[in-house]
Amino acid sequence: SQTIHQWPATLVQPVGSPLSLECTVEGTSNPNLYWYRQAAGRGLQLLFYSVGIGQISSEVPQNLSASRPQDRQFILSSKKLLLSDSGFYLCAWNFGSNTEAFFGQGTRLTVV
Amino acid sequence: AQTVTQSQPEMSVQEAETVTLSCTYDTSESNYYLFWYKQPPSRQMILVIRQEAYKQQNATENRFSVNFQKAAKSFSLKISDSQLGDTAMYFCAFMNGAGNMLTFGGGTRLMVKP
Numbered sequence: 001s002q003t004i005h006q007w008p009a010t011l012v013q014p015v016g017s018p019l020s021l022e023c024t025v026e027g028t029s030n031p032n033l034y035w036y037r038q039a040a041g042r043g044l045q046l047l048f049y050s051v052g053i054g055q056i057s058s059e060v061p062q063n064l065s066a067s068r069p070q071d072r073q074f075i076l077s078s079k080k081l082l083l084s085d086s087g088f089y090l091c092a093w094n095f096g097s098n099t100e101a102f103f104g105q106g107t108r109l110t111v112v
Numbered sequence: 113a114q115t116v117t118q119s120q121p122e123m124s125v126q127e128a129e130t131v132t133l134s135c136t137y138d139t140s141e142s143n144y145y146l147f148w149y150k151q152p153p154s155r156q157m158i159l160v161i162r163q164e165a166y167k168q169q170n171a172t173e174n175r176f177s178v179n180f181q182k183a184a185k186s187f188s189l190k191i192s193d194s195q196l197g198d199t200a201m202y203f204c205a206f207m208n209g210a211g212n213m214l215t216f217g218g219g220t221r222l223m224v225k226p
Contacts, residue, residue: 096211
């Protein structure tokens with residue numbers, strides 16, 4: 001069966017520090033991968049999606065970047081965090097059309 | 113780009129009653145997929161129901177059903193016999209025909225009252 005792992009679960013970082021959130025999927029090949037951000041009590045904002053290794057599409061130009069160094073690994077990064085980067089980050093995957101997206105447990109990021 | 117709109121930020125319903133959550137979307141595609149996800153306080157995203165745009169029949173999953181109006185680009189969720197465990201954020205989501213782009217609405221916070 002397929003599983004998705006996302007870590008860390010909670011992170012507190014100072015302004016100006018770097019960020020690296022990792023997401024890995026097991027049990028499938030060539031999944032579509034997504035990064036979403038959810039502000040407190042708000043909807044899910046699509047940040048990046050990837051349909052293959054090295055293929056990254058950005059939906060919201062900002063302080064963040066994403067990379068897909070391996071087929072089932074998706075990394076969200078920042079060189080210098082801003083206060084506005086605080087939020088709940090969710091990684092998700094799906095495979096092909098007519099398939100639901102499966103989500104990781106999420107990372108609660110607080111920038112102080 | 114597709115957009116998904118949920119016009120009801122918050123709703124409440126009495127236990128055992130029925131409630132309908134609204135969702136509209138905008139797309140130029142003819143083939144696509146629609147979903148409702150539930151996010152309880154644990155923040156884990158849980159699929160509630162899905163609908164293929166090429167199917168005219170509305171999807172049903174136990175107490176959950178949808179009213180899919182393709183021409184109006186409307187996709188509402190009806191919850192029958194509401195239970196306390198239905199209390200959560202509900203998100204409407206649109207997936208393109210290629211299955212590689214999933215866009216969410218802003219969510220509706222549903223409170224089921226005893």
